[in-house]
Amino acid sequence: MNIDNFDKKIKDIKFARFLGGFVSEGNLVETGCMKITNANLEFIDHLVNCATNLFGNTIVTSKRPTLEHPNDESKFAYHKYFSAVFGKFLINAVGIKPGKRILNDDPLPKFILNWRCGGDFETFREWMKNYLQARFSGDGWVHLEKRWAGITKAKAITLNPILKNELLHLYSKGKKVKDYPKDFIKKLKQEARKEINFPKELVQLKDILNKDFDITSTVKSVGIRTIYFDKKRKFIIVSGVYHLLITRQGIEKFEREINFLDFDARNKERLNSIV
Numbered sequence: 001m002n003i004d005n006f007d008k009k010i011k012d013i014k015f016a017r018f019l020g021g022f023v024s025e026g027n028l029v030e031t032g033c034m035k036i037t038n039a040n041l042e043f044i045d046h047l048v049n050c051a052t053n054l055f056g057n058t059i060v061t062s063k064r065p066t067l068e069h070p071n072d073e074s075k076f077a078y079h080k081y082f083s084a085v086f087g088k089f090l091i092n093a094v095g096i097k098p099g100k101r102i103l104n105d106d107p108l109p110k111f112i113l114n115w116r117c118g119g120d121f122e123t124f125r126e127w128m129k130n131y132l133q134a135r136f137s138g139d140g141w142v143h144l145e146k147r148w149a150g151i152t153k154a155k156a157i158t159l160n161p162i163l164k165n166e167l168l169h170l171y172s173k174g175k176k177v178k179d180y181p182k183d184f185i186k187k188l189k190q191e192a193r194k195e196i197n198f199p200k201e202l203v204q205l206k207d208i209l210n211k212d213f214d215i216t217s218t219v220k221s222v223g224i225r226t227i228y229f230d231k232k233r234k235f236i237i238v239s240g241v242y243h244l245l246i247t248r249q250g251i252e253k254f255e256r257e258i259n260f261l262d263f264d265a266r267n268k269e270r271l272n273s274i275v
Helices: 006-010 013-025 041-055 084-094 110-118 121-139 161-170 182-192 200-212 251-257 265-274
Strands: 026-028 034-038 078-082 140-143 148-156 217-230 235-246
Touching (some): 006 084, 013 034, 013 041, 034 041, 110 200, 121 140, 121 200, 140 265, 148 200, 161 182, 182 217, 200 217, 251 265
Antiparallel strands (some): 034 078, 140 148, 148 235, 217 235
């Protein structure tokens, strides 16, 4: 793996696209084993091309993307593995935290925030545009009726001691969110709406959109997705769902200055129809 000119490479827009796509659709564990999963082969190929253009072909396996769940059409997607060496590079050099994504609550890597504060604003802004394009094409969508563009992110919410105790008494394996008492779910939703539970990366992206692009956006808690026991970590996880929303006031400028990746035809068409 070629990491010469490290600082130059991670500040290349191709790395911005790879990183934005990986944060959306990637999985990375402590050993460095990593993969990207998506239903769109063009999305996977684009990220592979961005990364190999910078770091060489040895960072990725030669095998074509493989069906993630070949026996379950409802979970249709492909995955592509990268080398553990590249995974270790992302952990140690870039600052990507390995492990379960909804528990990590990763903020943006420090080099991005340091770069933002250190000058060279136009270059940073172009890099951030490419990161956002990949993030929106990976985890994003366009709501035609409400005239929104958004990113969806799941996060394990932090519960206060009273709610933790109540959850221990109510929990049972296989129980759906709809099967819990409505007043308990209401309290979970109230907890999820506290700023301490908002995903750090989405909060940072909101600040960057508002201040660096003059695009109005907001972070919103939209409900509880799942409640389940994590066998590996031996505790119950309550997963909340959050949106970073480009609202009506900012949608035209978002379409003009950021938008989705070029091959993301569906979202680009829906966005264009709103504007």
